[in-house]
Every structure is written in structure tokens, then in C-alpha cells.
Amino acid sequence: METLGETPWDVVLSGTGLSQSLLALALSRSAKKVLHVDQNEYYGGTEAALSLQEIEAWVEKVNDATRPSPFRNAILQKEEEQNSDPASSLGFSRAYSISLSPQLIYTRSNLLPALVSAKVHAQLEFLAVGSWWIYSKASDSRDLENGPTPDAPAGELRRIPGGREDVFSDKSIDLRSSRSLMKFLKLAADPQNHPAVLEAWGSKAFPEYLLSEFKISKSLQAPLLALTSSPHPAEQTLTSLAIPRIHQHLTSIGLFGPGFGAVLPRWGGLSEIAQVGCRAGAVGGGVYVLNKAIENFELVSKATEQEAPSGSDFPKPPLRLRLNGGEEIEAHLIVGSDEDLPQHEPSPAGPDTVQISQSIAIISSPLSSLFYLAAEGAPPPAATVVVFPTGSLDLDDILPTEKVPPVYLTVHSSDTGECPNGQSIIYGHTSLPQPHASTLLSLATQTLLNSIPPSPDPKPLILWTLLYTRFHHIPTSQNSPHCQSPSASSPSLPASATVSTPNGLPSYTSDSQIINLPPPPPGLAIDDSVLKSVREAWAKINGGDDGTFLLFEERTDLGEGEEADELGKDAAEEGLDPAGSDSQDRDGERE
Amino acid sequence: MSHGIPRVSERKPVSEQARRKELQKVEEYKELVDQVNDEVRSGNLSYELLQKSSKLLQINPEYYTIWNYRRRILRTLFSDPHSDTPSDDTEGKGLEAHEHIENLISNDLSFLLPLLRQYPKCYWIWNYRSWLLNESTRLLPVSAARKLWHQELGLDSKMLSLDSRNFHGWGYRRSIVKALESNELGFQTKRETMTEPEFQYTTKMIESNLSNFSAWHHRSKLLPRLLDERQADSEARLKMLDSELELIERALYTDPADQSLWFYHQNLMCTFDPMYAGSSMAPDLSQDQRLDYTSKQIESLLDMLDGAEDCKWIYQSLLQLCLVHRDNSGTWPPQKQEMPKWVEELRTLDPLRAGRWTDLKKNLSF
Numbered sequence: 001m002e003t004l005g006e007t008p009w010d011v012v013l014s015g016t017g018l019s020q021s022l023l024a025l026a027l028s029r030s031a032k033k034v035l036h037v038d039q040n041e042y043y044g045g046t047e048a049a050l051s052l053q054e055i056e057a058w059v060e061k062v063n064d065a066t067r068p069s070p071f072r073n074a075i076l077q078k079e080e081e082q083n084s085d086p087a088s089s090l091g092f093s094r095a096y097s098i099s100l101s102p103q104l105i106y107t108r109s110n111l112l113p114a115l116v117s118a119k120v121h122a123q124l125e126f127l128a129v130g131s132w133w134i135y136s137k138a139s140d141s142r143d144l145e146n147g148p149t150p151d152a153p154a155g156e157l158r159r160i161p162g163g164r165e166d167v168f169s170d171k172s173i174d175l176r177s178s179r180s181l182m183k184f185l186k187l188a189a190d191p192q193n194h195p196a197v198l199e200a201w202g203s204k205a206f207p208e209y210l211l212s213e214f215k216i217s218k219s220l221q222a223p224l225l226a227l228t229s230s231p232h233p234a235e236q237t238l239t240s241l242a243i244p245r246i247h248q249h250l251t252s253i254g255l256f257g258p259g260f261g262a263v264l265p266r267w268g269g270l271s272e273i274a275q276v277g278c279r280a281g282a283v284g285g286g287v288y289v290l291n292k293a294i295e296n297f298e299l300v301s302k303a304t305e306q307e308a309p310s311g312s313d314f315p316k317p318p319l320r321l322r323l324n325g326g327e328e329i330e331a332h333l334i335v336g337s338d339e340d341l342p343q344h345e346p347s348p349a350g351p352d353t354v355q356i357s358q359s360i361a362i363i364s365s366p367l368s369s370l371f372y373l374a375a376e377g378a379p380p381p382a383a384t385v386v387v388f389p390t391g392s393l394d395l396d397d398i399l400p401t402e403k404v405p406p407v408y409l410t411v412h413s414s415d416t417g418e419c420p421n422g423q424s425i426i427y428g429h430t431s432l433p434q435p436h437a438s439t440l441l442s443l444a445t446q447t448l449l450n451s452i453p454p455s456p457d458p459k460p461l462i463l464w465t466l467l468y469t470r471f472h473h474i475p476t477s478q479n480s481p482h483c484q485s486p487s488a489s490s491p492s493l494p495a496s497a498t499v500s501t502p503n504g505l506p507s508y509t510s511d512s513q514i515i516n517l518p519p520p521p522p523g524l525a526i527d528d529s530v531l532k533s534v535r536e537a538w539a540k541i542n543g544g545d546d547g548t549f550l551l552f553e554e555r556t557d558l559g560e561g562e563e564a565d566e567l568g569k570d571a572a573e574e575g576l577d578p579a580g581s582d583s584q585d586r587d588g589e590r591e
Numbered sequence: 592m593s594h595g596i597p598r599v600s601e602r603k604p605v606s607e608q609a610r611r612k613e614l615q616k617v618e619e620y621k622e623l624v625d626q627v628n629d630e631v632r633s634g635n636l637s638y639e640l641l642q643k644s645s646k647l648l649q650i651n652p653e654y655y656t657i658w659n660y661r662r663r664i665l666r667t668l669f670s671d672p673h674s675d676t677p678s679d680d681t682e683g684k685g686l687e688a689h690e691h692i693e694n695l696i697s698n699d700l701s702f703l704l705p706l707l708r709q710y711p712k713c714y715w716i717w718n719y720r721s722w723l724l725n726e727s728t729r730l731l732p733v734s735a736a737r738k739l740w741h742q743e744l745g746l747d748s749k750m751l752s753l754d755s756r757n758f759h760g761w762g763y764r765r766s767i768v769k770a771l772e773s774n775e776l777g778f779q780t781k782r783e784t785m786t787e788p789e790f791q792y793t794t795k796m797i798e799s800n801l802s803n804f805s806a807w808h809h810r811s812k813l814l815p816r817l818l819d820e821r822q823a824d825s826e827a828r829l830k831m832l833d834s835e836l837e838l839i840e841r842a843l844y845t846d847p848a849d850q851s852l853w854f855y856h857q858n859l860m861c862t863f864d865p866m867y868a869g870s871s872m873a874p875d876l877s878q879d880q881r882l883d884y885t886s887k888q889i890e891s892l893l894d895m896l897d898g899a900e901d902c903k904w905i906y907q908s909l910l911q912l913c914l915v916h917r918d919n920s921g922t923w924p925p926q927k928q929e930m931p932k933w934v935e936e937l938r939t940l941d942p943l944r945a946g947r948w949t950d951l952k953k954n955l956s957f
Contacts, residue, residue, distance in 0.1 A: 164845055169798055179845065179898060
């Protein structure tokens with residue numbers, strides 16, 4: 001790898017997680033010399049999609065406390081072979097592509113239009129996420145006919161209304177409640193109403209707001225709370241969190257077609273987007289090396305120690321990096337996330353660290369009755385969400401029911417390419433910390449399997465389970481990547497401090513050469529802040545935000561672009577009115 | 592924008608270069624128009640002319656004269672068995688007469704598809720398509736024609752799934768069903784009509800979009816036929832009436848501001864109006880029954896008013912129902928003293944129609 005060290009790199013990107021890969025995409029048309037490395041032997045970092053064998057290796061790595069990682073406490077369980085029926089036993093390792101971060105993408109998000117304007121959307125296949133379900137306990141014991149296991153009950157799954165037509169079709173909602181519900185949904189869908197509401201109710205609990213302003217009873221509060229995908233129990237979910245999230249959910253439905261409001265990239269979710277980003281980076285001249293990590297870095301010339309940079313980004317004295325194969329290279333800028341940058345101590349669990357417990361279960365059945373075709377002309381869904389609200393799961397002596405946070409299960413069908421035909425995957429997460437989270441997640445998964453309406457599918461079995469915890473550190477400044485001095489271990493260090501570090505290297509002001517990208521916040525759906533952080537990092541590298549972030553033309557140097565450009569121009573011209581007259585509109589429709 | 596579906600012809604600001612290009616296109620277009628007009632005048636209704644007209648119509652489908660020329664060209668081509676190939680192809684396929692007509696019609700239908708998608712509200716395209724299918728009924732054997740009409744139903748459903756409120760689509764649908772149930776297309780009265788599946792189709796469309804006036808309208812047209820075909824007796828008719836009333840009540844509670852729903856509600860109320868009751872879905876209702884329903888509806892609307900006092904439609908319907916009550920029994924309902932208040936509410940909520948409310952007040956003779 002001697003060739004890596006020839007000239008200083010403009011940017012070294014460390015880690016191929018979603019954020020770094022989007023940054024690689026953003027830089028792919030610039031003249032910057034980019035080296036993109038990843039310590040793993042796969043792409044995707046914390047958003048990777050792994051085969052069964054890769055997961056086993058990942059588990060070992062995660063449980064090694066000496067290595068920095070946002071993941072901890074991984075536990076793998078395989079069911080014993082119960083029968084020889086191939087449909088209900090685990091397939092071979094590469095038949096699976098398990099997503100470590102199975103997040104949905106709302107259609108009304110900043111990520112999708114960015115992928116379109118960066119001209120990479122055609123490389124991705126987006127599948128629809130179907131209706132959301134909410135679970136409620138069985139009202140009487142006759143619902144136990146599905147034969148639950150002794151310690152997991154069966155209950156009722158109901159579709160969560162996502163708009164007027166859903167409310168209309170749900171005959172279990174009485175007339176008055178359906179009107180109150182509609183009033184709230186209309187308010188939430190119109191952002192003009194929000195400032196007044198947030199001022200009066202923002203800091204109060206969302207259930208209180210619903211009851212007080214709309215007389216929405218507890219049973220109907222649950223589906224609305226589910227739409228917020230809030231990690232907190234009901235009484236701790238604030239209106240300020242709920243309203244914007246419900247707005248995003250409602251206004252996403254129908255945006256790209258009837259019957260769905262979120263999408264999932266095929267063949268591994270977010271890892272696909274990461275791969276597309278890296279591919280674009282490579283096409284743009286970036287160099288990619290896996291199994292490569294930055295071990296150490298330092299300033300090249302100590303003589304510049306006394307100079308304070310006057311505020312321009314380049315040229316800066318380069319940093320000297322040592323990679324894990326012994327290579328020494330120089331770079332002007334390093335970008336990475338916590339676990340991809342050296343000299344960074346693993347974040348201790350503190351007040352600004354959030355713990356999310358996750359589970360993944362491979363199921364021996366396609367669970368087809370959960371994948372509901374929501375509307376006429378809707379694309380068949382490949383994923384669906386089942387929410388277990390506060391109060392729907394009993395942890396008996398462990399925790400009072402009202403304090404149990406919600407559990408969110410996302411079920412992926414084999415259409416996603418993540419598992420073989422005839423099987424499905426249930427991903428789960430909850431904010432309940434370990435050690436009880438495992439119990440809660442297993443309970444939710446098993447309860448879901450017991451509550452599915454009877455179907456011709458074989459009885460579902462859990463073939464394989466993975467449980468793990470993710471620690472997410474909330475950045476101190478909203479949505480901005482930390483500009484970190486080479487050795488600061490506490491990210492709350494103000495960026496403008498000039499503090500002498502243990503190895504005697506000076507840190508710089510906010511034009512620092514190390515950009516620490518915050519990891520994508522956990523949750524059901526990918527947050528808009530991810531792209532915002534990438535944009536901020538890009539702006540620092542670009543020398544400012546000139547509005548060209550991820551705004552590309554089709555590549556013409558590959559020969560494919562020219563035709564596309566011509567067609568595009570013709571189409572734009574056809575759009576000019578050939579009919580010539582709007583007076584011919586005799587539309588008999590009443591508005 | 593028309594009920595949320597953008598129309599194609601939106602003017603965008605153009606650069607100088609684009610403007611020059613547009614002027615060039617205008618020149619080319621005018622030349623094409625002249626060519627086509629000349630050749631039609633000279634009586635040369637050939638396959639090549641058909642293709643030229645295609646080019647023209649793709650640029651301007653609203654030029655209806657060209658569609659008429661096209662009809663003439665096609666009719667000429669229908670009567671010439673070797674005409675579905677370009678004239679320089681001297682081999683000539685020697686097809687059966689109706690096979691080559693079928694080819695011409697199928698090709699034209701395919702030609703129309705992208706045009707229809709781009710201009711879904713152009714009358715001339717829909718009319719021409721109807722004409723093509725009627726020609727197929729006229730000229731082709733029944734089985735071939737039926738196949739084409741059946742495909743149309745599928746296409747229509749597709750168009751309606753793209754824009755469920757395009758009234759062209761709904762009107763066209765009715766004409767397709769009518770054709771498929773006609774004698775010319777071999778329909779025997781003993782066979783099952785399409786009324787049941789069509790009725791279910793309206794249910795599906797309403798469930799996916801409550802504001803679909805066309806779907807409700809289609810439903811109202813199908814209902815009397817449905818009941819007749821089912822040979823529904825009074826009890827069955829009452830049952831249907833009750834279930835439709837329940838359906839619309841549910842819809843109105845969900846969205847009292849939706850105009851389409853109130854129109855359907857009004858249509859249902861005609862069942863109790865002595866003037867229209869005879870042609871309604873339950874013509875055998877006795878006067879007592881009609882009075883009973885009317886009173887119940889008034890109660891139900893008063894209930895609905897609670898929490899929706901700003902909905903003008905409720906007041907309007909209440910007043911109308913009071914009139915129906917009087918027409919049935921000769922007396923006003925017990926809510927008589929509320930009526931002037933309701934008229935005033937209408938004046939407040941809908942001041943642009945003040946004149947109408949004044950008239951209404953006169954008719955109610957207060």
C-alpha cells in the first residue's frame with residue numbers, strides 16, 4: 001500500500017456508515033482527493049447489512065469491551081433444529097442480509113429528494129412500507145385460540161388510521177370519536193396551526209393535550225401516540241415531540257403513491273444507500289480500502305504550533321496518519337464517527353447518552369396477513385410496523401405497566417431480499433434499558449406471533465434471535481458535527497477552545513481538521529438531521545455552502561448521460577402548452 | 592391544479608435559447624398542419640397520412656379537425672385489405688378483412704394510450720377512443736370486439752386509479768358497461784350484468800377517497816338498477832336504504848365539510864320526498880314510513896350539529912328536511928321554531944349566497 005502515501009490526501013473519510021458514505025457521494029464530483037477507509041471487511045459501518053456468519057463475527061467484536069463501538073451486549077440465539085422441513089429451518093448464511101439499523105425513510109424527508117438530485121436514485125430499489133398496526137391486549141380469553149406459549153399472551157392487532165379514509169373505514173371507532181380524531185388529524189397535517197399549539201402545549205404531555213383539546217379518550221390516544229414513534233412512555237411524550245412527528249407521518253402518506261408513507265431500500269436498507277454513496281465516491285476518483293483503520297494521527301510540522309490559522313481552510317499543514325497496516329500518509333482533513341476515529345474513548349453512559357435495546361428475529365413464516373394492501377393501486381408492501389404501546393405488555397414484577405416504554409416492531413418480508421422466501425424478519429427496539437429490555441422485546445415478538453390472524457401459512461417459529469444495545473450520544477450542539485481536536489475525549493469541549501493535549505499537539509479553532517460526524521439518531525425512521533450534518537461537514541470541506549450540495553448533472557463522461565439529457569430537454573419543452581387554450585376546460589367536477 | 596391533480600399545460604419562464612427553439616417548433620408544426628390539410632383536400636387518405644396525423648396529434652391533441660380527418664382516413668383504410676402496411680410494401684399480407692381492421696384499430700388504441708396519459712382530460716381523445724370501439728362493434732366479429740371492450744374496462748380502472756375523480760373516466764366507464772351489456776356485443780339477458788361488481792367498485796373508490804363525487808354519483812346511478820336486478824322486495828330495499836344511510840352518516844361524521852358527501856346525502860333524502868319517492872330505491876314506502884325516516888334524519892342531523900356548528904351544510908339539510916316533512920304530512924316538524932335561526936346561520940356562514948337564503952326564507956313562509 002505504498003501508493004497510498006504518495007501525496008497528501010485532501011480528505012480521509014473513516015468508516016463507510018451512512019453519514020460518511022453520503023459525504024463521499026457529496027464529494028464525488030469535486031476535485032478533492034479522497035481516501036475512504038473502513039476498519040471492517042464490509043461496507044456500511046453501523047448501518048451495515050450482514051450475513052449470518054458476518055453477524056457472528058460482529059457479535060464477538062461488539063462484546064470486546066476494549067474496542068470503541070456504539071453497540072454493546074450482543075447475544076445470539078439459534079433455535080435447535082426441530083424438524084427437517086427446509087421452509088421452517090435456517091437457510092445458509094448468505095441467504096440473509098440482516099440490517100443492523102433497520103430504519104424506514106419517510107417519503108417526506110430530505111434524504112429522498114437529495115438522492116434524486118444526486119442522480120443515484122435509479123441505483124436503488126425502494127419498497128413500500130405498509131399500514132401500521134397497534135397491539136392491544138385481548139379483551140377476553142377466547143383470543144388465546146392461536147395457542148400462545150405459556151408466558152406470552154395473544155391480543156388484538158388493529159390498523160392505525162393514517163387519514164380520513166382510514167378513520168371512515170374503521171367501524172370500531174364510534175361516530176363522535178371519529179370526528180374528534182379527524183379534527184386532530186386535520187390540525188396536525190396543517191403546519192400553520194403548529195406554532196400556536198406548541199406555544200400553549202409544547203411542554204405538556206401529549207395525552208393531556210389530546211384529552212383536553214379534543215376529548216380524545218385513552219383508547220384512541222394510543223394509535224396517535226404510536227404515530228409519533230416516541231421512545232418514551234405515553235405520559236412522558238411531550239406535545240412538542242408529537243406534533244412535528246405526526247405531521248411528518250400524515251403528510252408522507254400518499255406522497256409518492258396511494259397507501260404508503262415510507263419506503264425501505266431493497267437488499268439491506270440503509271446499507272444499500274451507503275454502498276451507492278461509496279460507489280459514487282469511487283467513480284469520482286476516490287480510493288476505497290476495507291480492513292483499514294486510522295491508528296493514530298499527528299501534525300506534520302511542529303513549527304506551525306505557534307500560528308493560529310487566520311480563518312481560511314486551505315492550505316493547512318497536513319496531518320500525518322498511521323494506518324493499521326503501518327502505512328504513513330498525509331491528509332488535510334479527517335472525517336469519521338466516534339468509533340472510526342482513534343484517540344477517542346468510548347462514550348461512557350451519561351446523561352446525554354441514550355440507550356436503545358434492539359432485537360432481530362428470523363421467523364419461519366412469511367406472516368402475509370400483516371402485509372395489508374392499504375389502497376386501490378397501492379404497491380405491495382415489503383415492511384410493516386407493529387406498535388406495542390405503554391400498557392399493552394405486562395412485565396409483572398419487573399416494572400409497573402405504566403412505566404414500560406413502547407416497543408416498535410418492524411416486520412420485513414422476503415421481498416426486501418434480507419431473508420429467503422417463505423421467511424420474514426422481525427426487528428424490534430425499545431428505550432427500556434437492559435437487563436429487562438431482552439425480556440420485553442422477546443415478549444413483544446412472541447405476542448405478535450400469537451396475535452396474527454389465522455392464515456393458511458404454517459405456524460410461525462422463531463429460528464434465530466439477536467439482541468443488542470445501542471448507545472447513542474446526543475451531540476451538544478443541535479445537529480452539527482463536532483469539530484474535534486485530535487485528542488479530546490469529551491465531545492462537550494467547546495470547539496473554539498485551544499487546549500493543549502496530552503501529546504502536546506495544539507487543537508485548533510472551529511476550522512479544525514477533524515470532523516466528527518454524529519451517528520444517525522436511533523428510532524423507527526431516519527432523521528432529517530443526518531443529511532443536515534453531512535451537509536455541514538461538506539460545507540466545511542467545500543469552503544462554504546454554495547447550494548450545490550448533492551446537486552449533480554447526469555454523468556456524461558460515462559456515455560449514458562447524453563441521451564438522458566436530451567430526453568430531459570425534450571420533455572421540458574413538451575411541457576410548454578401545446579394545447580394553447582385553457583378555455584377548453586369544461587371540467588364538470590365540483591371542487 | 593384541478594382537485595390536486597396538476598394539469599399538463601403549466602407555463603414555465605423560458606430562456607432566450609428555449610424561446611428560439613420553441614419558435615422553430617411552431618414553424619415545424621405549422622408546416623405539418625399545412626401538409627396534412629393539403630393531402631386531405633386532395634383526397635389522398637393513405638397510411639402515410641395517418642402517420643403524419645399521428646405526429647400532429649401528439650403535438651396538439653386538441654385540434655379536433657385532425658381527429659375527424661383521422662376517422663375518415665381509417666374508414667378508407669378499413670375498406671382496403673392491403674392498407675395496414677406502408678404502401679411500398681408490395682408483398683401485401685392478404686389478411687382476412689376483419690383481421691386487418693382489428694390491427695388498424697388495435698394500433699390506433701395503442702397510439703392513444705400515451706396521449707391519454709399525458710392529456711387525461713382531453714375530450715377529443717376520449718371521444719375518438721369511443722369511436723374506435725364502436726367501429727369495432729360495427730365491423731368485427733363479436734368475440735374480437737368484446738375482447739377490446741373488456742380491455743377498455745381494465746384501462747379505465749387504471750386511469751381512475753391515477754386520477755379517481757376524472758369525470759371523463761367515470762362517464763367512459765358507464766359507456767363501456769353499457770356496451771358490454773348490449774345485444775350487439777352478444778349479451779344475453781340471462782347472463783349476469785356488471786351491476787354488482789360495479790357497485791363494489793364504487794365502494795372501493797369511496798373507501799380510498801371520500802371526496803370522490805364521481806364515485807358517489809356512479810353509485811347513485813347503480814343503486815336502483817342493482818335493486819331491480821336483485822328483484823329486491825320491500826324488506827330488501829329497506830335494508831339497503833338503512834345501510835346507505837348508515838354509510839353516509841359515518842362519512843359525514845368523519846368529514847362534515849366535504850361537499851360530495853352532502854350531495855349523496857341529498858340524493859338519499861329524495862327517497863322521503865313525495866315528489867321523487869316513486870323513482871327512488873324504496874318506492875313502496877308508506878307516508879308514515881317516510882315521515883318516520885324524515886323525523887329520524889332531523890334528529891340525527893341535530894346530533895351531528897353538536898360540535899359542528901360552523902357547518903353550513905347541516906343547516907341547509909335540516910331546512911330541506913323540514914320542507915319534506917311538511918310535504919309529506921302537511922305540517923311542520925316540532926323543530927319549526929328553530930328554522931328562522933337556521934336561516935340566519937346560513938346567512939352568517941355563507942354570506943355570498945345571501946340572496947338565496949332570503950328566497951329560502953320566503954319559501955318557508957316566515
